[in-house]
Amino acid sequence: MYLYDLEHAAELLKKGHLVAFPTETVYGLGAAIFNSDAIASIFTAKGRPSDNPLIAHVSSLEQVEEIAEEIPERFYLLAKAFFPGPLTVVLKRKSHVPAIVSAGLPTIAVRMPSHPIARALIELVGQPLVAPSANLSGKPSATQAEHVLEDFEGKIAAVIDGGKTDFGIESTVISLLDDVPVLLRPGAITREQIEEVLQCSLSTEAGERVMSPGMKYRHYAPRTPIKTFSTLSALEDYLTSHPSKKMILSAGPFEHPDHFLLTAKDFYALLRLADQKNYSEILVLCDDELQKQTALMNRLSKALM
Ligand code: TXA
Numbered sequence: 001m002y003l004y005d006l007e008h009a010a011e012l013l014k015k016g017h018l019v020a021f022p023t024e025t026v027y028g029l030g031a032a033i034f035n036s037d038a039i040a041s042i043f044t045a046k047g048r049p050s051d052n053p054l055i056a057h058v059s060s061l062e063q064v065e066e067i068a069e070e071i072p073e074r075f076y077l078l079a080k081a082f083f084p085g086p087l088t089v090v091l092k093r094k095s096h097v098p099a100i101v102s103a104g105l106p107t108i109a110v111r112m113p114s115h116p117i118a119r120a121l122i123e124l125v126g127q128p129l130v131a132p133s134a135n136l137s138g139k140p141s142a143t144q145a146e147h148v149l150e151d152f153e154g155k156i157a158a159v160i161d162g163g164k165t166d167f168g169i170e171s172t173v174i175s176l177l178d179d180v181p182v183l184l185r186p187g188a189i190t191r192e193q194i195e196e197v198l199q200c201s202l203s204t205e206a207g208e209r210v211m212s213p214g215m216k217y218r219h220y221a222p223r224t225p226i227k228t229f230s231t232l233s234a235l236e237d238y239l240t241s242h243p244s245k246k247m248i249l250s251a252g253p254f255e256h257p258d259h260f261l262l263t264a265k266d267f268y269a270l271l272r273l274a275d276q277k278n279y280s281e282i283l284v285l286c287d288d289e290l291q292k293q294t295a296l297m298n299r300l301s302k303a304l305m
């Protein structure tokens, strides 16, 4: 069900129910961090592999200190520059935080969302909210409340309807566990922005698959098959020789009734639309303009895996 009353939502969360809420990136499927049973039900509802850890959403730095320990100075530099906002930082977990939150890892990913509904909800519950993206595992993330219910109607207590999310792609994830910070997932906050604040280079994504379990799975994928093209002429040739109904996505204009402008904000909604409208394929023009959008290209490549 849709919910607009935050106090009601907070009560449901305190009782151990799951409530989805908007953030500035995508919708999250929330549970209170100290309720292990509620967190277990997130994994069940999503069909999420049990080795994929969750992000703790906080509304203050005190809450970070309540759940993480041996916090390095670099964390505070990042927090000063990017909190609240679409950056998630992996730290050491305090042992009183249920291990199920981080799928048994001795670490904890923390993020302070900037969305006013998310912030207010965390404050009303009075503890961090654990929240993966509010989609069935493997499916495109939800960027509007209707998408959350498409996946979870009848399986969760409620979704707080905050309209379309602003950025549309999940947060940047960075690990501060080692001497060299590691970029685990690209997002709205770029590698360059982080390197400027930390005054050091981030390690390459080679470690990504090992360290961030979530990144090894196929993700964000619609039922409709996706094909990519590096040149406009290759795309046009394909269209001529394959006349069935295709969805065409590109970062620039293209004269065709089934063409949509591809942006980070609309990416997941377009993948869901392709399924609803029964397009036979999604054709994406991966030209230089699109290639520049690192986070979007990362999600596209995961959907193609
Ligand atoms: O923007 C976002 O980050 C959204 C909104 C709801 O906040 N959340 C989100 O959560 O994308 P999820 O569960 O879909 O993705 C979390 C990612 C996964 O790739 C997971 O492996 C990684 O963060 N992660 C979480 N905890 C981690 C940890 N302790 N160590 C390494 N990676 C971690």
Ligand code: MG
Binding pocket: 132, 133, 141
């Ligand atoms: Mg996700």
